[in-house]
Amino acid sequence: MSNTWVNWGRNQKCAPDQIARPSTDTQVAKLVCLGVAERKKVRAVGAGHSFSPLCATEGIMIDLSNFNSITRVDQELMQVTVGAGIRLFELNKQLELLGLALPNLGDIDCQSLAGAISTGTHGTGLGFHSISEAVVGIKMITGDGGILQCSSSKNQNFLEAARVGLGSLGIMVEVTLQCVPAFNLRAMEQTTHIESVLELFEAAIETEDHTEIFWFPHTEVGTLKINSKTTDSPSYRSRYKAFLSDEIIANGGFELINRYAKFFPSSAQQMLEKQLATDRKISYVAPSYKVFCSKRRVRFIEMEYAIPLEYLLEAFQKVREATQQLDSPITFPIEVRVLGADSIPLSPAYGRKSGYIAVHVFRGTPTDPYFRLVEDIMKTYGGRPHWGKMHTRTSRELSDLYPEWNKFQSVLEELDPDGHFSTPYLDRVLRG
Numbered sequence: 001m002s003n004t005w006v007n008w009g010r011n012q013k014c015a016p017d018q019i020a021r022p023s024t025d026t027q028v029a030k031l032v033c034l035g036v037a038e039r040k041k042v043r044a045v046g047a048g049h050s051f052s053p054l055c056a057t058e059g060i061m062i063d064l065s066n067f068n069s070i071t072r073v074d075q076e077l078m079q080v081t082v083g084a085g086i087r088l089f090e091l092n093k094q095l096e097l098l099g100l101a102l103p104n105l106g107d108i109d110c111q112s113l114a115g116a117i118s119t120g121t122h123g124t125g126l127g128f129h130s131i132s133e134a135v136v137g138i139k140m141i142t143g144d145g146g147i148l149q150c151s152s153s154k155n156q157n158f159l160e161a162a163r164v165g166l167g168s169l170g171i172m173v174e175v176t177l178q179c180v181p182a183f184n185l186r187a188m189e190q191t192t193h194i195e196s197v198l199e200l201f202e203a204a205i206e207t208e209d210h211t212e213i214f215w216f217p218h219t220e221v222g223t224l225k226i227n228s229k230t231t232d233s234p235s236y237r238s239r240y241k242a243f244l245s246d247e248i249i250a251n252g253g254f255e256l257i258n259r260y261a262k263f264f265p266s267s268a269q270q271m272l273e274k275q276l277a278t279d280r281k282i283s284y285v286a287p288s289y290k291v292f293c294s295k296r297r298v299r300f301i302e303m304e305y306a307i308p309l310e311y312l313l314e315a316f317q318k319v320r321e322a323t324q325q326l327d328s329p330i331t332f333p334i335e336v337r338v339l340g341a342d343s344i345p346l347s348p349a350y351g352r353k354s355g356y357i358a359v360h361v362f363r364g365t366p367t368d369p370y371f372r373l374v375e376d377i378m379k380t381y382g383g384r385p386h387w388g389k390m391h392t393r394t395s396r397e398l399s400d401l402y403p404e405w406n407k408f409q410s411v412l413e414e415l416d417p418d419g420h421f422s423t424p425y426l427d428r429v430l431r432g
């Protein structure tokens with residue numbers, strides 16, 4: 001029986017030689033050595049939530065989902081060591097029981113921890129960073145089956161590279177995270193005219209913790225989301241209203257619009273405008289991870305670019321104009337976020353405060369020419385693509401965008417000189 005693997009967006013699939021689900025470091029090491037002996041590539045997979053072909057392999061695919069518990073807690077330092085395959089929703093719940101939390105999260109919590117950090121998964125907030133920034137220690141199995149411990153005091157250059165390592169350096173089995181005390185967020189959401197949304201967003205990015213906007217192409221409607229830390233207790237949010245808003249409108253209604261628009265594209269704009277009740281406001285308080293993350297049941301394909309913050313609004317206007325050139329309507333909102341600069345060699349936010357622009361299409365819909373037009377705009381701003389999302393860039397172009405590219409390359413050369421953990425995608429983006 002052949003093994004098949006398909007990602008969440010259903011735009012990537014492969015037939016690995018085997019899909020293994022080890023439970024111990026020794027079993028992972030044996031699989032890596034088996035790969036070497038049989039000249040088969042070895043690839044770690046998380047929850048398959050990347051849109052780019054990061055995980056696709058014909059070799060041995062290693063699923064770390066059995067590495068899913070917290071193995072050590074240092075309450076004084078607020079650090080936890082955890083199995084690398086744990087899903088974020090499970091991690092968040094376990095951290096809450098310890099009175100801890102991650103400082104910032106992305107839109108969803110279905111990813112594995114190792115998968116999320118390997119691509120620099122991020123949320124929003126100028127005073128915040130990607131999940132990778134919280135990583136202070138990594139244990140991984142290297143190409144010779146050995147165990148490598150990395151931290152700020154041991155193998156620090158390996159730690160820096162592996163914080164956003166695209167699965168190219170080895171198989172992570174354990175990750176140590178720097179947490180913060182558990183906190184609540186006040187969520188405020190406002191849907192109104194896009195020009196007002198942009199004005200409010202610009203004013204809020206410096207003063208509020210986590211700000212983002214969504215704009216619905218072919219409409220004048222946008223949504224501003226502001227999440228800020230509060231000492232207030234969680235507020236009552238009617239379960240019926242939450243269900244109506246999160247499930248029926250955001251997911252169920254949206255799926256229907258997308259299906260309908262596929263057959264009757266000219267009606268898409270009208271339907272979207274009806275769906276988006278303008279001047280709608282929502283506000284509530286909840287534990288941070290419940291505010292950061294929501295359910296995304298309507299499947300889509302995404303491209304996202306990080307550009308220097310100062311060009312964010314200018315680039316966004318160009319993207320708005322570009323959508324007017326398209327023959328087929330875009331039914332998914334464009335998402336705009338911000339992030340503080342970091343110093344992780346392959347992080348898209350390396351060395352610069354960044355604005356992120358993300359574009360999406362409904363699953364099964366062609367991404368061209370939409371993504372190509374947007375990518376061309378992003379290139380003019382020195383844009384760096386999200387590693388887990390669609391893009392067409394090659395190592396030749398990417399090497400110019402990352403000041404510490406060579407530092408990463410020397411770690412790659414040291415840890416995996418023969419490309420044992422490589423894939424065709426990694427050959428394109430890392431090895432050239």
Ligand SMILES: Cc1cc2nc3c(=O)[nH]c(=O)nc-3n(C[C@H](O)[C@H](O)[C@H](O)COP(=O)(O)OP(=O)(O)OC[C@H]3O[C@@H](n4cnc5c(N)ncnc54)[C@H](O)[C@@H]3O)c2cc1C
Pocket residue numbers: 008009043044045046047048049050051054055064084085105106107108110111112113114115116117118119120121122123166167168170171172173296386388389
């Ligand atoms: C609905 C949806 C919403 C999303 N929202 C956001 C968002 O808000 N912000 C954002 O930045 N991204 C977002 N993403 C992208 C997603 O967070 C990243 O693509 C992430 O890498 C997926 O994690 P995963 O566990 O599914 O990893 P996979 O896609 O399975 O793997 C990603 C990479 O991690 C490597 N890897 C996995 N496990 C290991 C391991 N144990 N050791 C070494 N390498 C390993 C793989 O080899 C691969 O290179 C979203 C994706 C979807 C589908």
